[in-house]
Amino acid sequence: MMSDSRSLTTLQRWMQQVVTHPAGIAAGIESEEARREILLDSDRIEQVIGRSRSLDSISRLAVYGNAYIARLTECLAEDFPALSHALGDETFLSFAMSYLQEHPSRNYSLVELGRNFPRYLADHRPDDIPAPGWPDFLIDLARVERLYCEVFDGPGVEGQTLLSVEELQSVPPGSIGQLRLIPVPCLHLVELQFPVHEYLSAVRRGEAPEIPAPEPTWLVITRREFVVRRGAVSQPEFLLLKALQEGASLEDAIAAAAEATSLDDETLAARLFGWFQHWTRAGWFLRAILPES
Amino acid sequence: MTVRLGLPDLGFGVGLRPQHYAHILAERPAIDWFEIISENYMDSQGRPRQVLEQIAERYPIVMHGVSLSIGSTDPLNLEYLARLKRLAEWTRAVWVSDHVCWTGVNGINGHDLLPLPYNEESLKHVVERIRFVQEFLERPLVLENPSSYVTFADSTMSEWEFISRMAEDADCGLLLDVNNVFVTCFNHDLDPVEFLRGLPHERVVQFHLAGHTHCGTHIIDTHDHPVIDEVWKLYRFARELTGGVSTLLEWDASIPPFEVLHAEVLKARDLAGWTAASQRERNFNVAEFRNLPQAGRMNVPQPAVHVLAEVE
Numbered sequence: 001m002m003s004d005s006r007s008l009t010t011l012q013r014w015m016q017q018v019v020t021h022p023a024g025i026a027a028g029i030e031s032e033e034a035r036r037e038i039l040l041d042s043d044r045i046e047q048v049i050g051r052s053r054s055l056d057s058i059s060r061l062a063v064y065g066n067a068y069i070a071r072l073t074e075c076l077a078e079d080f081p082a083l084s085h086a087l088g089d090e091t092f093l094s095f096a097m098s099y100l101q102e103h104p105s106r107n108y109s110l111v112e113l114g115r116n117f118p119r120y121l122a123d124h125r126p127d128d129i130p131a132p133g134w135p136d137f138l139i140d141l142a143r144v145e146r147l148y149c150e151v152f153d154g155p156g157v158e159g160q161t162l163l164s165v166e167e168l169q170s171v172p173p174g175s176i177g178q179l180r181l182i183p184v185p186c187l188h189l190v191e192l193q194f195p196v197h198e199y200l201s202a203v204r205r206g207e208a209p210e211i212p213a214p215e216p217t218w219l220v221i222t223r224r225e226f227v228v229r230r231g232a233v234s235q236p237e238f239l240l241l242k243a244l245q246e247g248a249s250l251e252d253a254i255a256a257a258a259e260a261t262s263l264d265d266e267t268l269a270a271r272l273f274g275w276f277q278h279w280t281r282a283g284w285f286l287r288a289i290l291p292e293s
Numbered sequence: 294m295t296v297r298l299g300l301p302d303l304g305f306g307v308g309l310r311p312q313h314y315a316h317i318l319a320e321r322p323a324i325d326w327f328e329i330i331s332e333n334y335m336d337s338q339g340r341p342r343q344v345l346e347q348i349a350e351r352y353p354i355v356m357h358g359v360s361l362s363i364g365s366t367d368p369l370n371l372e373y374l375a376r377l378k379r380l381a382e383w384t385r386a387v388w389v390s391d392h393v394c395w396t397g398v399n400g401i402n403g404h405d406l407l408p409l410p411y412n413e414e415s416l417k418h419v420v421e422r423i424r425f426v427q428e429f430l431e432r433p434l435v436l437e438n439p440s441s442y443v444t445f446a447d448s449t450m451s452e453w454e455f456i457s458r459m460a461e462d463a464d465c466g467l468l469l470d471v472n473n474v475f476v477t478c479f480n481h482d483l484d485p486v487e488f489l490r491g492l493p494h495e496r497v498v499q500f501h502l503a504g505h506t507h508c509g510t511h512i513i514d515t516h517d518h519p520v521i522d523e524v525w526k527l528y529r530f531a532r533e534l535t536g537g538v539s540t541l542l543e544w545d546a547s548i549p550p551f552e553v554l555h556a557e558v559l560k561a562r563d564l565a566g567w568t569a570a571s572q573r574e575r576n577f578n579v580a581e582f583r584n585l586p587q588a589g590r591m592n593v594p595q596p597a598v599h600v601l602a603e604v605e
Contacts, residue, residue, distance in 0.1 A: 152602035
């Protein structure tokens with residue numbers, strides 16, 4: 001029997017509250033949010049949802065409730081395999097369900113589902129555990145796994161000609177300091193408290209790695225030939241790359257890196273050639289620009 | 294070639310899934326066409342998009358969406374529609390389809406195909422939105438009957454009556470998922486033959502076939518098994534009623550090698566009386582995949598298709 005006062009909007013708002021309730025269908029029906037839409041006790045559910053010959057109405061709604069949790073937590077586990085491994089299935093499920101309560105999907109694509117997971121973990125980091133501790137390891141893992149997803153499906157430079165060592169060498173020595181290097185759009189620089197990249201790779205290989213000891217780690221994540229690549233760099237290298245990525249000229253970037261590290265200008269300069277060779281071979285820069293004089 | 298709403302009979306295709314990218318690019322299998330999950334490619338700037346570009350050069354592509362949410366009382370997402378339209382133009386999609394369902398309200402997407410109460414209010418709402426979408430996309434929209442697990446006290450008509458009136462009023466096409474008819478009818482104690490007879494057959498432009506999971510008290514549309522015999526019988530009947538249209542096999546969980554999918558859809562071709570499958574295509578035994586282990590995995594109703602990152 002159709003209720004005169006129950007619109008499609010009301011029914012949809014009610015059903016969404018019920019099938020996404022973390023404590024299950026009966027608790028969803030009794031929740032304040034659902035009762036705001038349709039004032040109903042769970043034993044009167046057949047006023048809204050019919051039963052079948054073999055299944056009662058609550059069990060039928062539970063197909064959607066179970067599917068909501070299973071589908072979305074499974075999707076998160078696929079995007080964060082190392083985090084899932086580190087936490088174990090049960091704890092990961094608990095984290096994922098809490099995350100979905102706080103950050104339900106608001107996008108048409110499942111690719112976006114895990115976007116806020118690293119931030120969620122950081123927001124809920126226990127205050128009483130000194131850093132760097134296990135919560136920081138989990139946050140670092142989540143940050144890198146999310147970046148892997150974004151880099152994999154984000155903008156890339158496949159098919160484009162990238163900056164070469166020869167091109168850099170052709171710049172007149174007097175102008176090289178003014179050079180600005182344009183990084184590829186898929187280049188991401190991330191500073192971590194744990195060397196999570198090795199742990200991550202081991203999990204993806206199907207191994208069961210130990211949680212590593214904390215160690216300041218500077219990671220470059222990028223994409224070549226449609227596959228995500230990652231590599232650790234030294235702190236001065238990272239700072240130099242960061243300054244270049246932010247648009248500094250080469251001489252300003254070198255000065256900033258030298259100032260922030262214990263390396264003197266001379267030592268830094270001596271290492272530069274090797275670094276640039278590595279960076280260009282790895283395809284981290286699109287081109288070099290000399291400002292017009 | 295049968296033409297409905299100006300749309301051709303493409304023959305027998307399968308759903309394009311990332312697990313089969315390498316095989317398809319290397320082997321160029323003799324499949325008639327592919328159906329893609331629109332949302333997996335709309336925003337991609339990486340591997341999925343690059344693979345689709347190559348496949349679209351060689352095969353007809355049909356776009357099948359899971360997030361249009363034509364039945365939701367939230368406003369239609371115009372940004373989504375614009376991206377859908379761009380992808381359809383880029384892939385030269387032969388048609389664009391989605392489901393008679395809603396996926397969420399209040400801005401939330403539950404990524405499920407939730408059923409509507411079948412009544413006048415829902416009908417008016419859905420018809421208006423289909424008309425808008427068709428004008429926006431500048432092409433007919435093709436909508437699929439979903440598998441469902443609940444019925445509403447607010448329903449005043451059968452699903453087939455709702456779909457028939459919706460298709461006529463909105464002048465849209467229908468994607469008849471034969472497995473969904475079987476699943477829905479089992480779950481709601483209905484007769485699938487009556488369901489099939491009650492549809493406007495001239496508006497059906499595509500069939501879907503898939504496997505499901507029988508839980509005793511109900512059936513879940515898991516797309517993780519071969520098509521069962523009862524569904525094949527319904528498919529044969531649906532072909533008789535419609536005269537035969539493009540047929541697509543979906544397999545979205547416990548995905549077997551491409552050859553297995555190919556062999557399964559060739560059964561449909563045999564049933565349709567098209568050229569018999571070659572011996573090589575028949576060497577793959579679909580029955581072996583009937584009872585694949587489901588370790589650690591719940592029976593999740595589709596859609597659950599998700600592209601995973603490739604990392605060095």
